[in-house]
Amino acid sequence: xxxxxxxxxxxxxxxxxxxxxxxxxxxxxxxxxxxxxxxxxxxxxxxxxxxxxxxxxxxxxxxxxxxxxxxxxxxxxxxxxxxxxxxxxxxxxxxxxxxxxxxxxxxxxxxxxxxxxxxxxxxxxxxxxxxxxxxxxxxxxxxxxxxxxxxxxxxxxxxxxxxxxxxxxxxxxxxxxxxxxxxxxxxxxxxxxxxxxxxxxxxxxxxxxxxxxxxxxxxxxxxxxxxxxxxxxxxxxxxxxxxxxxxxxxxxxxxxxxxxxxxxxxxxxxxxxxxxxxxxxxxxxxxxxxxxxxxxxxxxxxxxxxxxxxxxxxxxxxxxxxxxxxxxxxxxxxxxxxxxxxxxxxxxxxxxxxxxxxxxxxxxxxxxxxxxxxxxxxxxxxxxxxxxxxxxxxxxxxxxxxxxxxxxxxxxxxxxxxxxxxxxxxxxxxxxxxxxxxxxxxxxxxxxxxxxxxxxxxxxxxxxxxxxxxxxxxxxxxxxxxxxxxxxxxxxxxxxxxxxxxxxxxxxxxxxxxxxxxxxxxxxxxxxxxxxxxxxxxxxxxxxxxxxxxxxxxxxxxxxxxxxxxxxxxxxxxxxxxxxxxxxxxxxxxxxxxxxxxxxxxxxxxxxxxxxxxxxxxxxxxxxxxxxxxxxxxxxxxxxxxxxxxxxxxxx
Amino acid sequence: xxxxxxxxxxxxxxxxxxxxxxxxxxxxxxxxxxxxxxxxxxxxxxxxxxxxxxxxxxxxxxxxxxxxxxxxxxxxxxxxxxxxxxxxxxxxxxxxxxxxxxxxxxxxxxxxxxxxxxxxxxxxxxxxxxxxxxxxxx
Numbered sequence: 046x047x048x049x050x051x052x053x054x055x056x057x058x059x060x061x062x063x064x065x066x067x068x069x070x071x072x073x074x075x076x077x078x079x080x081x082x083x084x085x086x087x088x089x090x091x092x093x094x095x096x097x098x099x100x101x102x103x104x105x106x107x108x109x110x111x112x113x114x115x116x117x118x119x120x121x122x123x124x125x126x127x128x129x130x131x132x133x134x135x136x137x138x139x140x141x142x143x144x145x146x147x148x149x150x151x152x153x154x155x156x157x158x159x160x161x162x163x164x165x166x167x168x169x170x171x172x173x174x175x176x177x178x179x180x181x182x183x184x185x186x187x188x189x190x191x192x193x194x195x196x197x198x199x200x201x202x203x204x205x206x207x208x209x210x211x212x213x214x215x216x217x218x219x220x221x222x223x224x225x226x227x228x229x230x231x232x233x234x235x236x237x238x239x240x241x242x243x244x245x246x247x248x249x250x251x252x253x254x255x256x257x258x259x260x261x262x263x264x265x266x267x268x269x270x271x272x273x274x275x276x277x278x279x280x281x282x283x284x285x286x287x288x289x290x291x292x293x294x295x296x297x298x299x300x301x302x303x304x305x306x307x308x309x310x311x312x313x314x315x316x317x318x319x320x321x322x323x324x325x326x327x328x329x330x331x332x333x334x335x336x337x338x339x340x341x342x343x344x345x346x347x348x349x350x351x352x353x354x355x356x357x358x359x360x361x362x363x364x365x366x367x368x369x370x371x372x373x374x375x376x377x378x379x380x381x382x383x384x385x386x387x388x389x390x391x392x393x394x395x396x397x398x399x400x401x402x403x404x405x406x407x408x409x410x411x412x413x414x415x416x417x418x419x420x421x422x423x424x425x426x427x428x429x430x431x432x433x434x435x436x437x438x439x440x441x442x443x444x445x446x447x448x449x450x451x452x453x454x455x456x457x458x459x460x461x462x463x464x465x466x467x468x469x470x471x472x473x474x475x476x477x478x479x480x481x482x483x484x485x486x487x488x489x490x491x492x493x494x495x496x497x498x499x500x501x502x503x504x505x506x507x508x509x510x511x512x513x514x515x516x517x518x519x520x521x522x523x524x525x526x527x528x529x530x531x532x533x534x535x536x537x538x539x540x541x542x543x544x545x546x547x548x549x550x551x552x553x554x555x556x557x558x559x560x561x562x563x564x565x566x567x568x569x570x571x572x573x574x575x576x577x578x579x580x581x582x583x584x585x586x587x588x589x590x591x592x593x594x595x596x597x598x599x600x601x602x603x604x605x606x607x608x609x610x611x612x613x614x615x616x617x618x619x620x621x622x623x624x625x626x627x628x629x630x631x632x633x634x635x636x637x638x639x640x641x642x643x644x645x646x647x648x649x650x651x652x653x654x655x656x657x658x659x660x661x662x663x664x665x666x667x668x669x670x671x672x673x674x675x676x677x678x679x680x681x682x683x684x685x686x687x688x689x690x691x692x693x694x695x696x697x
Numbered sequence: 698x699x700x701x702x703x704x705x706x707x708x709x710x711x712x713x714x715x716x717x718x719x720x721x722x723x724x725x726x727x728x729x730x731x732x733x734x735x736x737x738x739x740x741x742x743x744x745x746x747x748x749x750x751x752x753x754x755x756x757x758x759x760x761x762x763x764x765x766x767x768x769x770x771x772x773x774x775x776x777x778x779x780x781x782x783x784x785x786x787x788x789x790x791x792x793x794x795x796x797x798x799x800x801x802x803x804x805x806x807x808x809x810x811x812x813x814x815x816x817x818x819x820x821x822x823x824x825x826x827x828x829x830x831x832x833x834x835x
Binding site for chain 1: 704706708714718720721722723724725727728729730731732733734735736737738739740741743744745746747749752753756757758769771772773774779783
């Protein structure tokens, strides 16, 4: 750039900064730096007045670069890049010095040293700008379509939103039918509609759009490319059914296979033939589970003309501009013997109970496995809020939906089967928001609440053929209570779905809990650090149905924001090769995880390394390994970093 | 200077999306660590050229702390290994320069790792106090 003419603006942040950092001193010191034309401090730089002051100075003093020293760049870097743009500068002729989170707030115990650190941080910013060059955002063309992985309610909602916005959608579901976990539920809060009805309604709406391609029994097996231009490979497993078979029930009867039925969370058994599990399920065609099938051929006798064992896997390639991952959760499966699970038939999980209730037709009596149920104990927080011990994986989080779902289910039971006694053995009740009214109602209706300690959880045993639950109730000074019940319901939480294969392909960041992680829970709640990839629903963490749907609509809006543009502008912080310095060691090519670097013939300079800017994510791994310093991140060059180090090292 | 107690200066390399967020979080909680520090943020800790670590130690810093992305790295699954290789190389270069290896430290700092960061900085500071200033040539 021309001779640097830098303006430096030190913010008080009301007093957040200036109560600790001597801002006058910072300004006084920084004015001595070569290239600094003007330096000021002000109450709030981000205010209208502060922004105007910077704009005016840029014009009056012909500044060509600006430093603001204030809060974290995560908050206001974008704000001030816009300020310099308004005054006619390139947005990258700006550097943000962090003197609040990393200075005044961290060093309130030592104002003198804090002031020195602030000076070091501002000196670094000035050093950065001395060699800064205007940069252009990288422009790429966009494919106007989206890939959605997961056909549960979050995936369906996102697909529908995108389809309505005119975006072509490819929806991929691993199971033979759409609907996910929600479609397996009975009546849900607040209107008592079945989960399957909610899924069916979304499916019905989605099928009205001709810009939607649905792949069931299918998996995404590769994704290549970059934001705006991905190519995905989808593998569709055969269903082995060519259409509906009128004699299907005979075929089911003939099938010798019995495996746990996914749709009832394993509460019932099914054959190797999977039927559309609920009214409105899509597609309305059975599928054979080849992993369970013994190929005995009995079903052919009933549905011979509709079954085709010669069907083969199909591989489909699609081009998309954006990807939404909505792969949902896995219900926590209690360990064998955990509270008597799988040891006693009368111990079930909450999802299983909801399935059982959906099948029961009222009539005054609740019957489970042929047994009349007059009393139920619910044990809360099974598989949630676990204490980490040793190397064993622990679900330390709260699963969020379960208190509310248990309360709602209890009220439904009392409504349909008055007289059933309900005992809730809980650690804490977290019926946040409107759900609190259900908790109050449950108390009014005589549900008994007993609070147990996580260190001394309830015990389930069988005595004279009847379940007995023992619990020390903290609300009555730890008195041990014995409750004989007909049914024990384990209120199980949500776990991340084990998506190893998909994770290997997507490389989405996964948080400590094992769920997909957003960039920032508040500022960028459905975006991931991988540009063009969004997350929706419970794949991101425990959510109830309405929260899952809200996040799906948010992800759809963000995806549309990308694919509905003809061209995208990407941040320019990507690697770039100086062919004069490159000695073709090829270390950068081996180091790059994105395959962004290749060899290219440069005019008059021979074959040298070359970076495809659209593929480069700007991690800088190549920078560290280059023997000659030929590859650098533009906007953060080796020279800039070295100058920053030297500037910060100087005595204050 | 001679009359004052030695206050080691530490250069911290942080990462935009992970450890810099963790260091911000430390400030947000008003947790204290030695203020004789300076923090340079990079996209990823695997970007650090070993030469930069040596440059810092030869220019006036008494220690360099690499606040690595660790397993949370959004770019690289093996970020820890890669960053460790940069640090290993810097250690070998430091040895050649007669600089003590204890002046270079690397630890993964996650985006909410306020307490670990403070502990690392305090311990590192104490190590550097014991070592005294870098014996710079010339």
